[in-house]
Amino acid sequence: MLINNTFSKTKEEFRPINPPNVTMYVCGPTVYDYFHIGNARSFIMADIIRRYLEFKGYSVNFLLNITDIEDKIIRRSKEENKTAQEVSEFYAKAFNNDLASLKVKPATRNPKATEHINEMISIIAGLVEKGIAYNVDGNLFYDVTKFPDYGKLSGKNLEELEAGARIEVNEQKKNPLDFALWKKAKEGEPSWDSPWGKGRPGWHIECSAMSTKYLGNTIDIHAGGNDLIFPHHENEIAQSEACFNQKFVKYWMHFGFLNIQNEKMSKSLGNFFTAREILKKYSAEAIRLFFAQTYYGGPLNFSEELLSAAEKGVEKIVNLAEMIDAGIKKNIEDGAQPDIDFKNYYMQFTEVMDDDFNTSKAVAVIFDFVKNVNKIVSENERINSSFFSETKKFLVDTAENVLGIIHFDSLQKEVSASLENEVIELLLSVRNILKKEKNFPLADQIRNDLNKLGIELKDGKEGTTYKKK
RNA sequence: GGCGCUGUACCCAAGUGGUCUAAGGGGAAGGUCUGCAAAACCUUUAUUCGUCGGUUCGAAUCCGACCGGCGCCUCCA
Numbered sequence: 001m002l003i004n005n006t007f008s009k010t011k012e013e014f015r016p017i018n019p020p021n022v023t024m025y026v027c028g029p030t031v032y033d034y035f036h037i038g039n040a041r042s043f044i045m046a047d048i049i050r051r052y053l054e055f056k057g058y059s060v061n062f063l064l065n066i067t068d069i070e071d072k073i074i075r076r077s078k079e080e081n082k083t084a085q086e087v088s089e090f091y092a093k094a095f096n097n098d099l100a101s102l103k104v105k106p107a108t109r110n111p112k113a114t115e116h117i118n119e120m121i122s123i124i125a126g127l128v129e130k131g132i133a134y135n136v137d138g139n140l141f142y143d144v145t146k147f148p149d150y151g152k153l154s155g156k157n158l159e160e161l162e163a164g165a166r167i168e169v170n171e172q173k174k175n176p177l178d179f180a181l182w183k184k185a186k187e188g189e190p191s192w193d194s195p196w197g198k199g200r201p202g203w204h205i206e207c208s209a210m211s212t213k214y215l216g217n218t219i220d221i222h223a224g225g226n227d228l229i230f231p232h233h234e235n236e237i238a239q240s241e242a243c244f245n246q247k248f249v250k251y252w253m254h255f256g257f258l259n260i261q262n263e264k265m266s267k268s269l270g271n272f273f274t275a276r277e278i279l280k281k282y283s284a285e286a287i288r289l290f291f292a293q294t295y296y297g298g299p300l301n302f303s304e305e306l307l308s309a310a311e312k313g314v315e316k317i318v319n320l321a322e323m324i325d326a327g328i329k330k331n332i333e334d335g336a337q338p339d340i341d342f343k344n345y346y347m348q349f350t351e352v353m354d355d356d357f358n359t360s361k362a363v364a365v366i367f368d369f370v371k372n373v374n375k376i377v378s379e380n381e382r383i384n385s386s387f388f389s390e391t392k393k394f395l396v397d398t399a400e401n402v403l404g405i406i407h408f409d410s411l412q413k414e415v416s417a418s419l420e421n422e423v424i425e426l427l428l429s430v431r432n433i434l435k436k437e438k439n440f441p442l443a444d445q446i447r448n449d450l451n452k453l454g455i456e457l458k459d460g461k462e463g464t465t466y467k468k469k
Numbered sequence: 470g471g472c473g474c475u476g477u478a479c480c481c482a483a484g485u486g487g488u489c490u491a492a493g494g495g496g497a498a499g500g501u502c503u504g505c506a507a508a509a510c511c512u513u514u515a516u517u518c519g520u521c522g523g524u525u526c527g528a529a530u531c532c533g534a535c536c537g538g539c540g541c542c543u544c545c546a
Contacts (some may be wrong), residue, residue, distance in 0.1 A: 042546040123488050160471045225546025265546060293498060309495035319508060360483050364493035378510050440504055
């Protein structure tokens with residue numbers, strides 16, 4: 001299996017440190033607002049990677065952290081006259097709800113920064129001891145000149161960075177590129193005790209602390225958006241490797257941005273849609289298919305038109321899935337036993353996914369399969385139910401469990417004897433009589449009117465079926 | 470200025486030396502089935518891969534130049 005490692009900029013053979021265990025850390029959100037659909041891309045692609053590793057038999061310890069103390073949270077809390085904790089708790093909850101709606105598997109753990117202050121302090125203390133961190137009036141900074149490898153992930157070197165530095169120089173820093181490990185408490189802001197007085201952690205230190213605590217000094221995969229390469233991940237490396245004298249991460253993975261009209265979708269530009277907003281109009285499966293159709297590392301343009309196209313694609317799979325479920329229910333044993341090479345489909349799927357999670361090709365394999373099965377169904381009158389069971393198994397294993405672009409259980413219509421369903425059935429039987437009497441105008445009117453109510457009718461060979469939209 | 474990504478059909482997008490007369494999705498056109506519709510199936514929709522040169526028996530794929538889009542270097546998935 002190959003993974004494109006940002007660190008080496010090449011595809012490397014994936015060899016986890018401790019197979020079959022895999023440790024994976026994904027940089028989560030700062031919880032000061034709902035996350036947008038561009039953020040969702042990273043979480044969904046990380047989810048697909050995690051699910052594929054599990055498909056391959058790995059046991060993945062998957063951490064998705066939550067940054068619950070940060071400038072933006074504090075600002076928001078002041079604006080809303082709430083405590084920082086109230087703000088972060090509210091949006092942390094929303095974050096998990098929205099991820100669940102996007103069918104992202106819950107992480108093994110969602111560690112929060114504020115619950116790991118001690119761990120952060122001990123790393124900072126270690127850096128102070130080594131003479132890498134310095135204290136200026138209760139503010140602690142990381143001295144980047146003390147870490148010779150600084151810049152090795154982002155391909156930058158200190159001179160270039162300094163030359164291009166646009167940062168407003170903080171007088172306290174020895175070097176403009178030094179970054180804060182610990183910020184001295186300000187009046188009216190949350191703070192914690194530390195050996196250097198009251199204060200709060202800098203942004204980068206939490207990932208070093210939580211990653212180490214739960215996954216060890218060296219982890220297999222660390223992932224996040226492209227914009228985290230520098231400075232965030234660069235700084236994490238500097239902190240962790242200087243402190244523990246060990247390689248921090250084996251495989252760095254970074255996700256491309258979601259653009260809107262060729263511009264990065266971002267909070268600051270204001271050109272974003274929240275994930276929950278989009279979920280009101282499009283299914284999670286369509287959103288996931290939209291992302292899976294593209295290579296995770298490149299840019300991707302967002303538009304509702306493209307999501308609609310993805311929704312159509314999902315419908316295509318759903319239509320087949322419904323037919324499959326119906327085919328299984330019929331329990332036919334003396335029908336045709338079509339010849340389809342399931343093994344080969346599995347092989348194609350793993351082959352492409354093994355190549356740096358080529359989900360675009362994986363999606364193509366699924367659609368090729370769907371087309372093939374549809375073709376078989378259209379060519380045979382009676383097909384053994386076992387064929388449908390096998391078909392379903394393939395789709396569940398790949399499209400559902402790995403990509404998450406179909407969900408068989410959600411197809412189950414409530415066949416419960418609700419009054420509504422009974423009325424629909426009644427209308428259908430009346431309509432059937434009308435059809436037999438060739439009173440098509442009236443039959444069509446019933447179909448159209450039901451459609452307006454969100455009930456879609458399909459006349460098949462074996463009677464009329466309906467679906468609530 | 471440095472580092473990185475990117476330019477493939479009407480739209481999205483895979484493919485990075487021969488199996489590419491270029492996957493897959495959406496759209497469009499025609500056909501089969503159907504009373505009609507929907508679904509599904511079949512056929513068609515790039516001899517061509519930003520432009521111009523070069524390397525090679527052979528290039529969308531390698532090299533060079535040029536043109537265009539985007540990002541990071543400051544909080545950001």
